[in-house]
Amino acid sequence: MAKEQFVAQIADIEKDFPQWYTDVVLKTRLVDYGPVKGTMVIRPYGYAVWELIQKHLDGMFKAEGVENAYFPLLIPMSFLSKEAEHVEGFAPEVAVVTHAGGEKLAEPLVVRPTSETIIGNMYSKWVQSYRDLPVLINQWCNVMRWEKTTRPFLRTSEFLWQEGHTVHASAEEAEEETQKMLNVYKTFAEECLAIPVITGRKTEKEKFAGAVATYGMEAMMKDGKSLQAGTSHYLGQNFAKAFDIQFLDKDGAHKYAYTTSWGVSTRLIGAIIMTHGDARGLVFPPKVAPVQAVIVPIAAKKGGVNEACAALEEKLKKADIRVQTDYSENSPGWKFNEWEMKGVPVRIEIGPRDLAEGKVMLFRRDTLEKREAALDSAAETVASLLGEIQKDMLEAARKRRDERIVYADSMSGLLAGVETGNFVKAGWCGDRACEDKVKEETAASARVYAEGESAQTCVCCGKKAKHMIIFARAY
Amino acid sequence: MAKEQFVAQIADIEKDFPQWYTDVVLKTRLVDYGPVKGTMVIRPYGYAVWELIQKHLDGMFKAEGVENAYFPLLIPMSFLSKEAEHVEGFAPEVAVVTHAGGEKLAEPLVVRPTSETIIGNMYSKWVQSYRDLPVLINQWCNVMRWEKTTRPFLRTSEFLWQEGHTVHASAEEAEEETQKMLNVYKTFAEECLAIPVITGRKTEKEKFAGAVATYGMEAMMKDGKSLQAGTSHYLGQNFAKAFDIQFLDKDGAHKYAYTTSWGVSTRLIGAIIMTHGDARGLVFPPKVAPVQAVIVPIAAKKGGVNEACAALEEKLKKADIRVQTDYSENSPGWKFNEWEMKGVPVRIEIGPRDLAEGKVMLFRRDTLEKREAALDSAAETVASLLGEIQKDMLEAARKRRDERIVYADSMSGLLAGVETGNFVKAGWCGDRACEDKVKEETAASARVYAEGESAQTCVCCGKKAKHMIIFARAY
Numbered sequence: 001m002a003k004e005q006f007v008a009q010i011a012d013i014e015k016d017f018p019q020w021y022t023d024v025v026l027k028t029r030l031v032d033y034g035p036v037k038g039t040m041v042i043r044p045y046g047y048a049v050w051e052l053i054q055k056h057l058d059g060m061f062k063a064e065g066v067e068n069a070y071f072p073l074l075i076p077m078s079f080l081s082k083e084a085e086h087v088e089g090f091a092p093e094v095a096v097v098t099h100a101g102g103e104k105l106a107e108p109l110v111v112r113p114t115s116e117t118i119i120g121n122m123y124s125k126w127v128q129s130y131r132d133l134p135v136l137i138n139q140w141c142n143v144m145r146w147e148k149t150t151r152p153f154l155r156t157s158e159f160l161w162q163e164g165h166t167v168h169a170s171a172e173e174a175e176e177e178t179q180k181m182l183n184v185y186k187t188f189a190e191e192c193l194a195i196p197v198i199t200g201r202k203t204e205k206e207k208f209a210g211a212v213a214t215y216g217m218e219a220m221m222k223d224g225k226s227l228q229a230g231t232s233h234y235l236g237q238n239f240a241k242a243f244d245i246q247f248l249d250k251d252g253a254h255k256y257a258y259t260t261s262w263g264v265s266t267r268l269i270g271a272i273i274m275t276h277g278d279a280r281g282l283v284f285p286p287k288v289a290p291v292q293a294v295i296v297p298i299a300a301k302k303g304g305v306n307e308a309c310a311a312l313e314e315k316l317k318k319a320d321i322r323v324q325t326d327y328s329e330n331s332p333g334w335k336f337n338e339w340e341m342k343g344v345p346v347r348i349e350i351g352p353r354d355l356a357e358g359k360v361m362l363f364r365r366d367t368l369e370k371r372e373a374a375l376d377s378a379a380e381t382v383a384s385l386l387g388e389i390q391k392d393m394l395e396a397a398r399k400r401r402d403e404r405i406v407y408a409d410s411m412s413g414l415l416a417g418v419e420t421g422n423f424v425k426a427g428w429c430g431d432r433a434c435e436d437k438v439k440e441e442t443a444a445s446a447r448v449y450a451e452g453e454s455a456q457t458c459v460c461c462g463k464k465a466k467h468m469i470i471f472a473r474a475y
Numbered sequence: 476m477a478k479e480q481f482v483a484q485i486a487d488i489e490k491d492f493p494q495w496y497t498d499v500v501l502k503t504r505l506v507d508y509g510p511v512k513g514t515m516v517i518r519p520y521g522y523a524v525w526e527l528i529q530k531h532l533d534g535m536f537k538a539e540g541v542e543n544a545y546f547p548l549l550i551p552m553s554f555l556s557k558e559a560e561h562v563e564g565f566a567p568e569v570a571v572v573t574h575a576g577g578e579k580l581a582e583p584l585v586v587r588p589t590s591e592t593i594i595g596n597m598y599s600k601w602v603q604s605y606r607d608l609p610v611l612i613n614q615w616c617n618v619m620r621w622e623k624t625t626r627p628f629l630r631t632s633e634f635l636w637q638e639g640h641t642v643h644a645s646a647e648e649a650e651e652e653t654q655k656m657l658n659v660y661k662t663f664a665e666e667c668l669a670i671p672v673i674t675g676r677k678t679e680k681e682k683f684a685g686a687v688a689t690y691g692m693e694a695m696m697k698d699g700k701s702l703q704a705g706t707s708h709y710l711g712q713n714f715a716k717a718f719d720i721q722f723l724d725k726d727g728a729h730k731y732a733y734t735t736s737w738g739v740s741t742r743l744i745g746a747i748i749m750t751h752g753d754a755r756g757l758v759f760p761p762k763v764a765p766v767q768a769v770i771v772p773i774a775a776k777k778g779g780v781n782e783a784c785a786a787l788e789e790k791l792k793k794a795d796i797r798v799q800t801d802y803s804e805n806s807p808g809w810k811f812n813e814w815e816m817k818g819v820p821v822r823i824e825i826g827p828r829d830l831a832e833g834k835v836m837l838f839r840r841d842t843l844e845k846r847e848a849a850l851d852s853a854a855e856t857v858a859s860l861l862g863e864i865q866k867d868m869l870e871a872a873r874k875r876r877d878e879r880i881v882y883a884d885s886m887s888g889l890l891a892g893v894e895t896g897n898f899v900k901a902g903w904c905g906d907r908a909c910e911d912k913v914k915e916e917t918a919a920s921a922r923v924y925a926e927g928e929s930a931q932t933c934v935c936c937g938k939k940a941k942h943m944i945i946f947a948r949a950y
Contacts, residue, residue, distance in 0.1 A: 034547040035554070035596050036584060044542035044612060051543065067519035068526065072509040073586075073617055073633050074570070079510070092577050095549070097586065100570035100632075101621030109511060111548075111572065111586070121510050137519060142548055142617065146576030157575075158548050 010341070013279050017223040021151070024273060024281050028342050031152040038150040038157035042266065045342070046153075048290035049269050050160060054140060056192045056287065057162065057264070060184050066136045066164060071118050073142075074109040079117035082242040086116065089209020093145045095157070111144040116210060116235070116261055119165045120243030127167055127257060129248045134177070135167040143265075153270035154227070154475050161265035167245060167257045174258035175234050181262040182215045182232040189229060193268065194285035194393035195219045195275045196401055197229060198423075198470060200448030205435055208261075212236035218447045218470070220401040221274035224421020226447050226472035229271050232262035270475070275397055276366070282343025283365050285393050286386040293382055294339045295325040298332050298351030308375070309350055312360070315379040321386065340365060345389050346382055350375075366393050405470075414459055414471060415442040423447070423472045427455025427465030434460035444471040485816070488754050492698040496626070499748060499756050503817050506627040513625040513632035517741065520817070521628075523765035524744050525635060529615060531667045531762065532637065532739070535659050541611045541639060546593050548617075549584035554592035557717040561591065564684020568620045570632070586619040591685060591710070591736055594640045595718030602642055602732060604723045609652070610642040618740075628745035629702070629950050636740035642720060642732045649733035650709050656737040657690045657707040664704060668743065669760035669868035670694045670750045671876055672704060673898075673945060675923030680910055683736075687711035693922045693945070695876040696749035699896020701922050701947035704746045707737035745950070750872050751841070757818025758840050760868050761861040768857055769814045770800040773807050773826030783850070784825050787835070790854040796861065815840060820864050821857055825850075841868050880945075886916060889934055889946060893919040898947045902930025902940030909935035919946040 009027060011019035025031050030046035033039070042050065058068070074097060080087045095111040098104060112118065123135060144158045153159075164181060168174040182199055189195045197217040207214035211233040218226045239245070240256040249255050276283040286292050295313055297305045309325045316323040326335045332349070339347055347363040354360055358375045362382070366389050373381040404422045408414040417424035424444065428434060437460050439445050447470045455465040484502060486494035500506050505521035508514070517525065533543070549572060555562040570586040573579060587593065598610060619633045628634075639656060643649040657674055664670045672692040682689035686708040693701045714720070715731040724730050751758040761767050768791060772784045784800045791798040801810045807824070814822055822838040829835055833850045837857070841864050848856040879897045883889040892899035899919065903909060912935050914920050922945045930940040 032597065032600070035551060035593065036547060036549055039547040039549070041547065041597055042545040044544050047544045048542070050545075067523070069519050069522045070517040070525075070635060072511060072514040072516065073619070074511055074514065076510060095572045095575035095584075097570045098573045099583075101623070102567050108574075109570075118510065122507065122516055125507070144548070148576070160545060 010279075010281060013222070013277070020277075021274065024277060024341075025152050028282055030269065030273075030282075033152070036157070038147055040152045040156045040158075042160070045290055046269060049272070049284075049288055050266055052288040052290070053192070053268055054162075057184075057188055058140075060188060061138050061162075061164065064136070064180065064184065066138050068139060069137045070139055070141065071115050071122065073112055075112050075115070075118045077108045077110055079121060080110060082117065083210045083238055085238075086210035090114070090145075093147065095144050095146055112141075113143055113145045114261075114263070115139070115143075115163055116165065116239050116259075117243070120239045120245060120259070123165075123167055123257075123259075124244045124246070127245055127247050130169050130250055133167060133169045133247060133257065134173065136164075137166070138162055138164040151270075153266055153273070159266050161263050163261060163263040166260045167240075168259070169247065169249065169255075169257065171236065171258050174236075174260050178213070178215060178232045178234040178260045178262070181260070182217065182230075185217050185230040185232065185262070185264060189217060189219065189268075189271075190394055192285070192287045193272055193275075194390060194397060195229065195271055196394060196398040198448060200451050200470070202231075202448060203435060203446045203469070205432060206446060208233045210235065210238055212238065216448055218472070219271050219275060220404065220423060220472075221271070221475070222277065222400075223274070224404055224418070224423075224472075226423065226474040227267070227271050227274065228447075228474065229268060230262070230264040233260060235259045235261060276393060277343070280337075281341030283393070284343040284345055286345045286390045289343065289345050290322065291324055291342070291344045292322045292386055293346040293348055294344045295323065295348045295350065296332055296335050296339070297325065297327065298349055298354075300327070302352040304355055305350060305352060308355055312348065312350070312375070312378055316382060319379045319383050321379070321382060336363075346385055348378065348382065364389060366396070408459060409457065411438070411441060411459060414438065414444065418442055418444045418471065418473050423470050425450055425453070425455075425468055425470055426459035427457050428467050428469045429458035429461055429463045430466040431458075431461070434458055438471060442471070444473050446470075447472050447474065485754075485756060488697070488752070495752075496749060499752060499816075500627050503757055505744065505748075505757075508627070511632070513622055515627045515631045515633075517635070520765055521744060524747070524759075524763055525741055527763040527765070528667070528743055529637075532659075532663055533615075535663060536613050536637075536639065539611070539655065539659065541613050543614060544612045545614055545616065546590050546597065548587055550587050550590070550593045552583045552585055554596060555585060557592065558685045558713055560713075561685035565589070565620075568622065570619050570621055587616075588618055588620045589736075589738070590614070590616075590618075590638055591640065591714050591734075592718070595714045595720060595734070598640075598642055598732075598734075599719045599721070602720055602722050605644050605725055608642060608644045608722060608732065609648065611639075612641070613637055613639040626745075628741055628748070634741050636738050638736060638738040641735045642715075643734070644722065644724065644730075644732065646711065646733050649711075649735050653688070653690060653707045653709040653735045653737070656735070657692065657705075660692050660705040660707065660737070660739060664692060664694065664743075665869055667760070667762045668747055668750075669865060669872060670704065670746055671869060671873040673923060675926050675945070677706075677923060678910060678921045678944070680907060681921060683708045685710065685713055687713065691923055693947070694746050694750060695879065695898060695947075696746070696950065697752065697875075698749070699879055699893070699898075699947075701898065701949040702742070702746050702749065703922075703949065704743060705737070705739040708735060710734045710736060751868060752818070755812075756816030758868070759818040759820055761820045761865045764818065764820050765797065766799055766814075766817070766819045767797045767861055768821040768823055769819045770798065770823045770825065771807055771810050771814070772800065772802065773824055773829075775802070777827040779830055780825060780827060783830055787823065787825070787850070787853055791857060794854045794858050796854070796857060811838075821860055823853065823857065839864060841871070883934060884932065886913070886934060889913065889919065890917045893917055893946065893948050898922070898945050900925055900928070900930075900943055900945055901934035902932050903942050903944045904933035904936055904938045905941040906933075906936070909933055913946060917946070919948050921945070922947050922949065
């Protein structure tokens with residue numbers, strides 16, 4: 001009874017996915033709306049996920065030789081204008097500081113939407129010789145892009161992210177870095193978030209404003225829409241020329257450097273929710289679950305139950321498992337529902353009968369399966385179960401996604417494909433007009449080039465196809 | 476010879492402390508000036524210090540039950556005005572966003588100078604019942620205060636910090652939290668930064684705009700000036716009333732809650748530099764040293780030296796020591812100077828003769844002492860030496876400071892005391908007029924009440940003293 005009432009608080013995931021998402025993020029206290037339209041407050045349960053994402057990714061960056069730094073929030077408006085495409089792309093959505101310290105500023109300052117310009121300005125000072133290269137710097141910070149339509153984690157005027165900015169002596173080296181970091185993201189998404197991703201180059205229309213080439217990683221959400229979960233840009237000499245990043249090379253000549261940038265954001269939290277969530281709420285992959293296991297005492301007033309829970313909690317903590325015991329006055333059923341909604345990977349139930357038999361009951365949030373385990377070795381069992389869940393969640397997500405990638409050779413096929421929640425592979429002639437028309441008629445955009453695949457004809461105009469594209473509706 | 480040339484790049488610490496500071500922070504690449512006046516770029520070597528500060532402090536906060544969250548950067552101007560003292564204190568130094576997304580905003584938004592108001596707004600929504608209390612939340616973020624005179628780390632228009640914001644059911648509990656977090660800061664400053672601090676209550680003039688009481692921790696820099704290194708505020712019901720943070724108490728009555736806030740910032744990096752630095756440059760306490768030990772190969776071309784360095788580096792890494800080996804082409808003398816300037820606590824020299832004798836040479840940055848150690852057990856020796864340095868640096872700083880706390884019972888005595896680089900204890904009648912006059916005539920401000928001490932007469936007016944105050948010139 002309690003269960004139905006509780007679950008009823010969340011909209012039906014099959015019938016109204018957007019409302020399900022909103023219900024889940026608010027009711028599990030991941031996030032709340034800020035007082036200014038389009039802003040979010042990341043609450044402790046949500047921020048804990050971001051901290052885990054940071055910890056894992058930051059370690060991967062450092063293993064690649066990347067160091068962290070911090071650059072100023074406010075960028076002179078004139079910096080944006082130095083790279084023509086960049087200003088065109090970002091000027092319409094910046095927030096502008098016009099007054100400070102009680103006075104009108106001589107030059108308006110932009111709240112960073114991304115930091116290529118201000119970092120380029122510093123790099124031009126720091127990079128003098130080939131000995132100074134490569135520069136491999138990342139920053140974790142807030143950025144702001146004024147958006148008309150917003151949703152927590154997916155699109156908000158302010159969000160948290162990391163942005164890596166590197167400088168290299170040659171195009172080859174910069175291109176290699178672009179790919180390397182794209183692969184770091186892919187590894188991270190799959191191994192830590194259990195989200196299978198498709199990586200590939202973006203079309204001219206979809207690329208970053210100012211890049212030579214943008215590579216994206218796209219993940220399929222449970223409604224079949226795509227979420228761009230990270231991007232890596234090869235910037236060529238565009239920003240080096242705009243900001244005069246030159247170095248004295250070994251051959252004695254002054255040369256413009258080659259730069260890259262790459263980023264992922266709190267959007268990844270949205271990707272986790274929409275990849276793994278189900279009718280009961282959140283389902284966290286263990287590696288980024290704020291709580292990996294919750295212990296629920298059953299009939300706790302009977303002798304020894306709470307003590308056994310506390311002892312097991314200690315053991316799990318020693319095994320580096322993020323665990324907590326729910327000693328609250330709520331009924332076991334209520335607790336089950338709450339922790340299921342909050343997406344905790346493993347629930348451990350301990351009651352008087354279990355104790356007497358030296359057992360515990362384990363519940364897997366991802367598959368909803370129950371099994372018994374010996375109390376004595378419960379910590380080891382839970383540790384190995386968490387590893388299993390992490391692996392199984394990736395495979396389950398991969399299977400779901402692979403079943404929903406279809407091929408279309410006509411506009412009606414493409415439309416039907418995306419309308420029924422698929423990624424659609426289709427040929428493209430390479431003309432922007434066809435790309436625009438696909439968007440207009442099907443609401444699907446070109447997500448990435450399908451690497452290593454070719455097509456006969458353009459899905460739109462029927463002319464010879466130059467590329468195979470993965471089209472999808474997207475967040 | 477090389478040594479003198481190298482060191483000559485830094486101004487004489489005895490003759491020109493401010494220039495010494497500027498030279499050291501720039502030349503060691505801790506920081507650089509940003510393109511907008513008053514802003515700084517925290518470079519990788521400086522940011523690594525901040526990461527270590529964050530790691531230690533964050534662990535201490537979590538041990539006290541504090542969770543992290545993230546609140547929006549932009550605050551509606553009207554929020555500031557809800558607390559009368561708060562707006563008076565902060566309005567003159569805010570940066571204001573007036574335009575966003577290509578349009579003029581209906582209400583200007585302030586870039587947060589501190590977040591009591593926007594967090595108070597959210598807490599009024601989250602706190603409903605005594606069951607929701609206490610709320611213990613912290614955020615790590617950037618803040619902005621438009622300053623006329625700026626110096627890297629010490630005073631910049633944007634800086635990084637953490638701000639804790641807690642809500643409690645009673646005044647006693649909130650006051651206790653205020654003291655608890657002040658003590659966390661004190662423990663952290665002394666144990667991690669090796670900076671002895673004096674904690675105490677601030678005068679009305681010096682307190683946080685909107686607080687009932689502000690407690691500060693003050694550290695003596697090498698020039699005898701004080702640096703406010705952290706503050707903890709008891710806010711009473713001021714913000715609870717301004718933002719309607721009410722809860723239904725056990726007795727069925729609706730009551731206003733009591734709040735606190737507390738923060739430390741990247742200013743702590745300035746405190747480290749000016750507490751421990753010397754004529755050769757930086758001196759890092761091991762716990763926050765980005766590099767704790769540097770290995771310098773001597774006559775590296777001779778057989779086995781580089782290999783021995785690499786093997787030792789591995790051993791040190793396994794012992795969780797942050798170590799690096801300088802294989803560059805520079806001369807040993809040049810390397811010694813560079814790593815001394817960069818403040819690395821321990822230098823390990825390995826040459827062919829050392830190798831033959833199974834020894835290494837260890838150099839302590841803090842005392843400039845050299846000693847031999849067995850190569851075989853070098854990792855253990857270095858680990859224990861780092862612990863020793865950490866402890867000795869605190870004691871040395873404490874001794875220096877304690878020798879420079881004097882007592883004065885006249886304005887001329889007070890002036891002479893601060894002019895010769897001391898903290899001066901003196902009686903105060905409690906009148907703002909006397910506090911202002913001391914500032915005007917000696918450039919010293921009341922840092923904190925000297926706890927548990929009393930004085931006979933006011934140093935300024937000669938009337939009966941109500942308090943003993945620690946006066947100092949301050950950053």
